[in-house]
Amino acid sequence: MKGIKVVGGIPLTGEVRIQGSKNAALPLMAAALLNKGTTILHGCPKIADVFVMEKILQLLGAKTVWKNHTLEINTEFLEKIQVDEKEGRKMRSSIILLGSLLGRFQEGIVPHPGGCVIGKRPIDLHLEALKQMGAEISETKGQIFAKTKGLKGCFIHFPFVSVGATQNALLASVLAEGTTILNGCSKEPEVCTLCKFLKKAGAEIKGVGSSQLVIKGVERLQDVEFQVPRDRIAAGTYLYASAITRGEGILLDAPIDEMGAVLQAYKKIGGQYTCNSGKLTLCSFYADRPMEHLQTQVYPGFPTDLQSVFMAVLTVAKGESRITENIFEDRFKTVPQLQAMGAKIELEGNTARILPGYLKGAEVIASELRGGAALLVAGLAAQGETYVKNCNYIERGYENICRDLSMLGAQIFRD
Ligand code: UD1
Numbered sequence: 282m283k284g285i286k287v288v289g290g291i292p293l294t295g296e297v298r299i300q301g302s303k304n305a306a307l308p309l310m311a312a313a314l315l316n317k318g319t320t321i322l323h324g325c326p327k328i329a330d331v332f333v334m335e336k337i338l339q340l341l342g343a344k345t346v347w348k349n350h351t352l353e354i355n356t357e358f359l360e361k362i363q364v365d366e367k368e369g370r371k372m373r374s375s376i377i378l379l380g381s382l383l384g385r386f387q388e389g390i391v392p393h394p395g396g397c398v399i400g401k402r403p404i405d406l407h408l409e410a411l412k413q414m415g416a417e418i419s420e421t422k423g424q425i426f427a428k429t430k431g432l433k434g435c436f437i438h439f440p441f442v443s444v445g446a447t448q449n450a451l452l453a454s455v456l457a458e459g460t461t462i463l464n465g466c467s468k469e470p471e472v473c474t475l476c477k478f479l480k481k482a483g484a485e486i487k488g489v490g491s492s493q494l495v496i497k498g499v500e501r502l503q504d505v506e507f508q509v510p511r512d513r514i515a516a517g518t519y520l521y522a523s524a525i526t527r528g529e530g531i532l533l534d535a536p537i538d539e540m541g542a543v544l545q546a547y548k549k550i551g552g553q554y555t556c557n558s559g560k561l562t563l564c565s566f567y568a569d570r571p572m573e574h575l576q577t578q579v580y581p582g583f584p585t586d587l588q589s590v591f592m593a594v595l596t597v598a599k600g601e602s603r604i605t606e607n608i609f610e611d612r613f614k615t616v617p618q619l620q621a622m623g624a625k626i627e628l629e630g631n632t633a634r635i636l637p638g639y640l641k642g643a644e645v646i647a648s649e650l651r652g653g654a655a656l657l658v659a660g661l662a663a664q665g666e667t668y669v670k671n672c673n674y675i676e677r678g679y680e681n682i683c684r685d686l687s688m689l690g691a692q693i694f695r696d
Contacts, residue, residue, distance in 0.1 A: 284670045285683060287660030288692035289642055293528030293565075297519055297688040299535050300680045301326040301350065302512040304586075305474045307374040308448045309509065310334045312475060313354040314341070314381040315456060316482055316502040324509040325352040329677045333371045337378065340365045363390040366424070370394065372677070376404055377445060379427055380452030383416055387431065393423045402609070406446035410437045414453055414461065434459030434498055442467045442579040447494075448475055454496040455484040463494040469580040470539045474510055481505050511536045515679060516561070517543040517587045518654050522686060524552050524568040525594045525662040530689050532561040542583040546575060546591060550598060571600035571637070577607050589615045589655035595635045596624035597662050602635040615652030618645040622659055622667065639664065647671040650678045657682060661691055 301324040310331070313320035325331060327350065335345050335352070342360035346353045362382050369375040369392040382389025394404065408418050408425070414437070416429045434457050437450055447467040452475075454461035466472065468490060476489040482505040485497040516535040523530040524547060537544070537556045544554065551567040572595055577585040585608035595602040596619060606612045613633060616626050622643045625636035642665030647653025653675040660667030669675075672695065675682055683693045 282670050283672050283696050284668050285657060285672045285675070285696070286694045287657055287667045287669070289640070289660055289663035289665060289667060291661070291690060291692060292526045293523045293530050293661070293686075293689040293691060295689040296531040296533055297685045298533040299511040299516045299519070301509040302471065302536075303328055303330055303678045304471045304514070306331055306509045307334050308377055308471060308475045309478050309507065310338065310352075310354065311374070311377045311381050312452055312478060312482075313338070313343070314356050314359070314378065315384050315452065316504065317357055317385070318355070318504045320354045320356070320504065321506040322352045322354070322509055323507065324350050324511075326350070326509070326512065326680050328680050329673070330372050330374070333368055334374065337364055337368045337375060340368065359385075362386045362388045364392065366392045373402060373445070376407055377449045377452060379407070379411065379425065380449040383411060383427055383429055383432060383453050384456040388428050390427070391425050393420070393425060404445075406439055406443045407449045410439070410446055410450040411453055413437050414450070414457055416453075432457035434461040434496070436462045437464065439463070439465035441465070444469050444472060447472050451475060451479070451486075451494065451496065455479050455486070455499065455502065457498040459498055461496045461498070463496070464492070466492050466494050467579060468492060470510065470513065470536070478505065478507050481507060513539040513543070514584065514586045514651070516540060517584070518590050518658065518679070519685065519689065520544070520547055520561070520563065521587070521590045521594045522658050522661055522689065522691070523563045523565045524550065525597060525658055527565050527568060528690070529565065530563045532563070534559045535561040537561055541581055542578075543587060546572060546583060550594065568594070569597070569599050571595060571598040571602040571635075572604075574603045574605065576605045579608070585609055585612055586651050588612055589652045590658050592626070592633060592635060593619060593655045593659040596626065596638060596659065597640060598635070598637060600637055603632060604635065605632045607631065614648050615655050618652070618656055619659055621645055622663055624659070642666040644668045644670065647674045650674050654679065654682065657686070657693070661686070
């Protein structure tokens with residue numbers, strides 16, 4: 282079991298460049314299947330989940346080449362329509378390959394997706410949307426089989442916002458016959474990025490950034506070169522790392538426009554910042570105030586992905602805070618680990634009450650990606666040393682969190 286050691290009590294200062302976005306890159310890689318040709322992604326993060334997706338594409342018959350952070354994917358000679366079961370189960374994003382496979386081959390098989398253990402995470406909205414477009418779907422032994430005589434545009438209403446289901450339906454619709462209207466779509470930046478990418482590849486999409494996307498099917502897509510945006514969640518993690526240490530720090534290439542609610546929360550607890558063309562300069566000397574009530578919401582609200590990291594910050598605030606998790610019911614999995622570090626947190630349903638206190642170094646275990654990052658952030662403010670076991674979870678989404686936090690002056694070491 283690999284782990285990361287953090288020495289607590291050092292106020293951060295220094296500069297770090299923000300990596301490419303995991304949640305943007307994975308759907309773009311899935312979208313590469315739609316074009317019988319070459320897709321070039323610049324600024325692609327070198328993280329475990331991207332490598333899993335790369336492996337899946339390779340096993341389908343794609344050729345891939347890395348040059349620094351540029352990933353080239355050639356899908357000209359794809360042979361298979363079945364996503365490898367072992368790889369596919371490793372992450373939830375594999376489900377969106379179904380939309381791409383149906384779009385390109387009218388057929389696809391994917392395993393029921395895995396991913397971080399943060400609640401039920403059903404896929405009913407994904408499958409329902411694909412069915413409405415004319416796919417026949419069945420499930421046996423944990424594998425999802427989808428087939429169509431040809432996808433047809435239609436009106437699809439999502440009863441509530443799902444990032445993945447919006448992306449899946451979008452991928453299925455770009456090569457479908459006729460016009461698809463997706464209503465109740467997610468407006469998360471990663472959906473906008475996918476739309477921009479598909480448009481660059483020749484898709485016809487209107488309403489980008491709104492809750493209604495109108496997609497007019499085209500015959501084929503073309504080769505495309507695209508810049509993966511920077512990771513708003515990694516940027517938020519380092520922002521809150523600065524906050525918990527009452528330090529400073531400069532985040533280079535932070536996607537500030539996508540960080541509204543995240544920066545607002547930072548300001549509310551006393552953090553100060555200036556931004557200048559992608560350079561976010563932080564002053565966290567007074568970031569010690571509590572947060573009366575933070576609620577996770579769909580974008581542009583506060584992201585569920587940063588809930589546990591922000592909770593870590595609130596455990597050392599000078600007053601009582603509350604957080605309500607509205608997206609995933611199991612996103613409080615890290616609470617017992619934070620409690621083992623001395624945090625005073627009381628849970629009632631989907632709301633956490635965080636009382637003022639101190640953190641002390643401990644040996645703790647990461648059980649999912651962002652929760653694992655939250656433990657490292659907590660370790661930065663703890664008295665003594667913290668050791669976070671199972672750091673492979675953290676590496677699913679952070680390219681090199683030890684390098685990045687070291688750039689900000691932290692003493693952090695991986696086994
Ligand atoms: C979610 C987050 C996304 C985050 C990602 C990784 C939201 C809206 N989405 O995206 O920001 O980056 O996790 O942690 O915050 N649901 C269903 N049926 C479905 C699909 C989803 O009931 O078919 C429910 C989920 O249980 C959840 C909600 O819808 O309560 C949002 O899920 P969804 O956006 O699909 O999850 P991800 O795409 O994984």
